[in-house]
Amino acid sequence: MSDDEDGPPIVKRSRVYYGSLEEKERERLVRGGSMSSRSSAVKAGIDAGNINISSGETMEMEERVNEHQHEALAAFERRRRARQITVSTDDAEVKAGLRALGEPITLFGEGPADRRERLRSVLSVVGPDALKKSRKDEERAKRSQEECQQTWYHEGPASLKEARLWLAKYSLPRAVERLDAARAQKEVAEATKAMRQQEQHKTLRNLNNFCSQIGDDRPISFCHFSPDSKMLATASWSGLCKLWSVPDCSLIRTLRGHNTNVGAIVFRPQAGVSLDHSDVCLASCATDGSVKLWNLESDEPVADIEGHDERVSRVTWHPSGRFLGTTCYDKSWRLWDLEVQEEILHQEGHSKGVHDLHFHPDGSLTATGGLDAFARVWDLRTGRCVVFLEGHLKEIYSVNFSPNGYHLATGSGDNTCKVWDLRNRRCLYTIPAHQNLVSAVRFQPTDGHFLLTGAYDNMAKIWTHPGWTPLKTLAGHEGKVMGVDVSPDGKLIATSSYDRTFKLWLSE
Known part of the structure; x- marks a missing residue:
């Protein structure tokens, strides 16, 4: 083919094609060379001082680009993981999953499909195993809750059966007497009741500090009036227990036997009234698990009760005086029969240590409060x-039955006192009693017309019954109020404190 013919020749066309690639490569190299030469010229200008860089800072573009690349790759990886995560199409399960992960179960304007994508996105960040772990934690908490409500029963000795029959025969006549008194009280005119109540409230409002006595070198952990209201027993963290005459607060006797903190000392019913002074009249317990029995003649214990391996926080006498209840931090409470001189009941049921125990005025029931924030009422006749009783947010440190037989007060570390109605098994009223944990609660022992509480806010308070309104604040202690008690005749109130003193309060 000649050059004069129409159309470009094939050879020339190929030469032009390859020639254009070479020119492009050459142009790129030249441009690169010019850029390198331009960079060299800039460096030379900087060195000569003709170009001033005042900040002295430079930005590494490569690092910035790498950072953006890493973020983009991470986002891409999350989207890839999210596509591989299987999420339930049930909207209820999706909401449950979001709740378990601590996310809001729904957002404004969010539909089921958007909610599924949000759950998938969250799982792509925290990992798909996070939902399984949270569900396991919920199941574990649920099992723990069920264990708290589960009660364990053990086969007891033959003496326990005899004791239960004895308790039934003892409690039934007392219950009849209590109900007869309640019926008689119901027949009293409302005006008369109101007048009596006003007089009692006026007397309580006039309560003043009658006596303040330094009881020991260490905090006074507990106080308890004798049945004849003529003596007061105090327990101290020094290991000493002391008997004081009231109301003059003179020391009668120092009881020596414990080697560590004494948690409680209580008079036996009828001690000083019908019991001889040589009989067992008091019982005390300490943090080393020791429980000791005392009379009113000796400074030394007359007997030791052995069997506790952990702290015994409280001891309480049964109204009959035959049985002694002890609470232990091994999650159990025990019943001791002093006639047969043995432990007849070792009862579990709390998931943590049992701190306090109190017997029903009839002698048929006992209430226990534990560090698991639950209280239980046990029938001694059946076991x-x-x-x-569930409702407190923290540990229960005190329980007390009302003389009416159907109200129970509990004091807790959540700073509240709850009053429970045992007839319908519910919380009747929650008293926001104090600014710190409530260490002790006591109903008036004669007719239960007021409730006394003591707390770690250095105060004790008196509340009306049944209105539960504050009547009087007993302020004066410089430390935590650790124990309170009301004399059986209802005339005196005692408070013991961390400030090493106990105080008597009397209406003038």
């Missing part, structure tokens, strides 16, 4: 847990 069953008849009422489970």
